[in-house]
Amino acid sequence: MPAWIEHAVFWHLYPLGFVGADIRPAAPPLPAHRLDHLLNWLDYAVELGASALLLGPIFASATHGYDTTDHFRIDPRLGDEADFDRxxxxxxxxxxxVVLDGVFNHVGRSHPFVRDALEHGGSSPKASWFRYTPEGELATFEGHHGLVALNGENPEVEDYVRTVMTHWLDRGIAGWRLDAAYAMAPDFWGRVLPGVRDHHPDAFIFAEMIHGDYAGFVQASGVDSVTQYELWKAIWSALNDKNFFELSWALDRHNGFLDHFIPQTFVGNHDVTRLASRLDDVATLEHALAVLAVVGGIPSVYAGDEQAFHGIKTEGEGGDDAVRPAFPERPQDLWPDGWPIYHRHQELIGLRRRHPWLVRARSKTVLLENTRLVLELADAGRRLFFALNLGGPTSFSVPDARGVLAGRDAHLCGAGHDARLHLAEKGWAVLSTALC
Known part of the structure; x- marks a missing residue:
């Protein structure tokens, strides 16, 4: 894995929504230079503490960006190559x-290669680029008619994906998120990626995985990391159910992943209900952020979550719109209510940047109850303690704790062996040790 990623914190955004582009245009849209809208937000991302941008799809497509029609052209709703270069x-x-979203397991039904296969059938030179149903119809990605599945067994498809990835790395990006990478066999990526890395060994390439054998996929595919959906689910579910046993179990699993790779961690993204809407008690939002800040992994913050945006994902057409909204022209135009959460993000990201070893930190459960959890985060002799409380005021011994680095309604009495932490109702704390 490239060395730079060990210090990375991503600010993740969905460009088509962010800039207010028409997601489902009735006619081919006129070109517009909307990518410049993002320029007004770069300083905001830096001040948040981000070191990289993770962009959703930006290539030409018919609707939401995942139905690509040209992998070598910027979506005209966003701009052109000059806008991208800028x-x-x-x-x-x-x-x-800058890391881009690569949609390489399917293309849009209006892609020229699909049109050629539909028009000429088996005589089309592109017919073998796609998978087919037993009835001879073009196979689709997870049943979506507009998303036609590529054939990962075709060497021409492998070469095409390798060429696209290398082209944009040559243009200055630092890596790729492989959308729905699980839809291709891991050995497909195992054949594609070595040629990409030959030219760009410092590229960070990670795969979207939801379920399955994370470590096995990493080993067989050659990707650097995968999305840690198990931990994402456990964080908000444990907070809602007041069941830290679930979170502790997921963190044990997480430790196992860290033995093989560093997972990409998150508490929100463009495909799920916003954290502020998912949590039953908004007071636990900080608890979720703190977990993201201290556990091992490569964290990302989905644009708007740092302002406590709300939005509920639903099924069907337009179901993602609420979690992919347009952003105002400048950060100064945001509603004032979200800035306290932004500042809390700054504090926690700053803490992580001052303790970069947390990227590989394993967690050890020191105290575990339904509503109380104390973890020891450690790597190579360096340690922090992390305490969460979902109940009323409480206190407990935390030997070797030296001070409160971050928290809410937390007070540490004594030090070393006699240290005792007091947490108010729904308090939390990150604690230093003698060897932090």
Missing amino acids: LVAEAQARGLR
Whole structure:
């Protein structure tokens, strides 16, 4: 894995929604230079503590970006290649790397290769690029008619994906998120990625995985990391159910993953209900953020979550719209109510940046009850303690704790062996040790 990723914190955004583009245009849209809208938010991302931008799909598509029609062209609703080059240059000038979303297991039904296969059938030179149903129809991605599944067994498809990935890395990006990577066999990626890495060994390439054998997929595919959906679910579910046993179990699993790779961690993204809407008690929002800040992994913050945006994902057409909203022209135009959560993000990301070893930290459960949890985070002799409380005021012994690095309604009495932490109702704390 590239060395830079061990210090990375991503600010993740969905460009088409962020800039207010029409997601389902009735006619081919006129070109518009909307990518420049992102320039007004780069300093905001830096001040948040981010070191990289994780962008949703930006290539030409018919609707939401995942029905790609040209992997070599910027979506005209966003702009053109000059707009893209300007965004990358301005981001890099601020120390922000740019990682793109690669949709490589399917294309849009209006993609020229699909049209050729539909028009000429088996005589089309592109017919073998796609998978088919037993009835001879074009196979789709998870039943979506507009998303036609590519054939990962075709060497021409492998070469095409490798060429696309290398092309945009040559243009200045720092890596790829492989959308729905699980839809291709891991050995497909195992054949594609070595050629990409030959040219760009410092590229960070991670896969979207929801269920399955995370470590096995990493080993067989050659990706650097996968999305840690298990931990995402356990965080909000444990907080809602007041059941830290679930979170502790997931963190034990997480430790196992860290033995093989560093997972990509998150508490929100463009495909799920917003954290502020998912949690039953908004007071536990900080608890979730604190978990993200201290556990091992490569964290990302989904744009708007740092302002406690609300939004509920639903099924069907337009079901993602609420979690992919347009952002105002400038950060100064945001509603004032979200800034306290932004500042809390700054504090927690700052803590993580001051303790970069947390990227590989394993967690050990020191105290476990339904509503109380104390973890020891450790790596190579360095340690922090992390305490969460979902009940009323409480106190407990935390030997070797030296001070409160971050928290809410937390007070540490004594030090070393006699240290005792007091947490108010729904308090939490990150605690230093003699060897933090």
